[in-house]
Amino acid sequence: MDNTDKHAYYIALADKLAETRDLTDEEFLEVLLCDDKEFDSYLAQKARDVREKIYGKEVYLRGLVEFSNYCKNNCRYCGIRRDNRNAQRYRLSEEEIFQCSDMGYDLGFRTIVLQSGEDPYYTDERLVNIVRGIKERHPDCAVTLSIGEREKESYRKLFEAGADRYLLRHETANKEHYEYLHPAEMSFDHRMQCLQDLKDIGFQVGAGMMIGSPGQKTEHLVEDLRFLRKLQPEMVGIGPFIPHHDTEYAALPAGTVEMTLRLLSVIRLMLPEVLLPATTALGTIDPMGREKGILAGANVVMPNLSPSNVRGKYLLYDNKICTGDEAAECIRCMTARVASVGYEVVQKRGDHIKFAK
Ligand code: SAM
Numbered sequence: 001m002d003n004t005d006k007h008a009y010y011i012a013l014a015d016k017l018a019e020t021r022d023l024t025d026e027e028f029l030e031v032l033l034c035d036d037k038e039f040d041s042y043l044a045q046k047a048r049d050v051r052e053k054i055y056g057k058e059v060y061l062r063g064l065v066e067f068s069n070y071c072k073n074n075c076r077y078c079g080i081r082r083d084n085r086n087a088q089r090y091r092l093s094e095e096e097i098f099q100c101s102d103m104g105y106d107l108g109f110r111t112i113v114l115q116s117g118e119d120p121y122y123t124d125e126r127l128v129n130i131v132r133g134i135k136e137r138h139p140d141c142a143v144t145l146s147i148g149e150r151e152k153e154s155y156r157k158l159f160e161a162g163a164d165r166y167l168l169r170h171e172t173a174n175k176e177h178y179e180y181l182h183p184a185e186m187s188f189d190h191r192m193q194c195l196q197d198l199k200d201i202g203f204q205v206g207a208g209m210m211i212g213s214p215g216q217k218t219e220h221l222v223e224d225l226r227f228l229r230k231l232q233p234e235m236v237g238i239g240p241f242i243p244h245h246d247t248e249y250a251a252l253p254a255g256t257v258e259m260t261l262r263l264l265s266v267i268r269l270m271l272p273e274v275l276l277p278a279t280t281a282l283g284t285i286d287p288m289g290r291e292k293g294i295l296a297g298a299n300v301v302m303p304n305l306s307p308s309n310v311r312g313k314y315l316l317y318d319n320k321i322c323t324g325d326e327a328a329e330c331i332r333c334m335t336a337r338v339a340s341v342g343y344e345v346v347q348k349r350g351d352h353i354k355f356a357k
């Protein structure tokens with residue numbers, strides 16, 4: 001094929017994806033390997049069109065409270081892994097978490113995301129009290145949990161306490177790759193089971209993966225797409241892998257902005273209604289990463305609501321942005337960034353349209 005034919009071929013693939021929400025594995029692979037720059041702008045334009053048909057120009061805010069960086073897991077890539085003795089550990093009290101959510105509410109957030117390492121201190125009972133407490137104070141707020149793998153009964157209790165959504169990235173849909181990134185004590189099958197349990201219970205569920213994680217092949221990303229298509233999650237969190245200096249992957253390169261943006265567009269076209277954040281990791285590898293993410297099809301941003309004195313300690317990777325900013329400054333900054341690319345941050349819960357009340 002000469003260059004004109006090649007370009008036409010890729011454009012036809014983008015059109016097919018937009019129309020049918022699917023491609024063959026070989027076609028997905030070609031899309032991900034394509035080196036035609038103009039193809040990316042075409043794909044992003046398609047992704048924006050699809051998103052705007054469903055969610056208009058709205059971008060939803062999630063107030064992120066990183067309430068503990070204790071973790072019993074030892075994921076090889078993560079800066080707060082159990083064996084990182086240099087991480088300064090902290091835990092927020094129930095009262096501190098309520099203060100963060102009150103502040104978030106006053107600033108206009110209508111979703112509070114509670115994220116932590118897998119910290120056994122937070123038993124079902126403690127978590128149920130925290131979720132109930134936030135829902136009692138702010139009944140019009142959605143509560144999202146991102147606290148890792150638990151048993152189905154535990155998930156059920158949290159759902160019954162009022163939690164609306166749950167983020168649990170699958171990390172990679174390839175079992176061998178999963179086992180490469182995680183120690184033997186962690187189980188691919190259990191993570192997958194958790195996602196199914198969360199769906200069955202009725203949560204709005206988020207899966208996702210890092211882009212450019214160690215050992216990742218483009219074929220693995222195709223498997224991720226296939227998996228996401230089958231799971232049909234309400235949210236997909238993707239961001240570049242970024243090395244952390246205290247891990248064995250310290251010297252490896254980060255994932256790229258280009259691949260992350262391309263995948264955001266592909267995911268938007270494959271799952272048109274999905275809630276898709278422009279992540280902090282994307283903003284970390286590129287100062288304009290979040291704006292570019294919105295333009296590639298993302299429709300969610302997650303400014304940090306954690307108290308300033310602990311922000312610098314929730315370090316999954318190096319050079320994380322927004323660790324020194326106050327919540328009010330973060331939301332002002334995000335609002336301006338989103339507006340600068342023609343979109344509008346709104347004060348709404350921002351549920352998946354299947355769950356919209
Ligand atoms: N403990 C919970 C869990 O396992 O789902 C939530 C917190 S966990 C730290 C959140 C996400 O951070 C992970 O799912 C992973 O994809 C991402 N993450 C961890 N280390 C990273 C790194 N070095 N670069 C980019 N993302 C990373």
Ligand code: FES
Pocket residue numbers: 303304321322325329330331333334
């Ligand atoms: Fe946090 Fe810009 S979004 S300071």
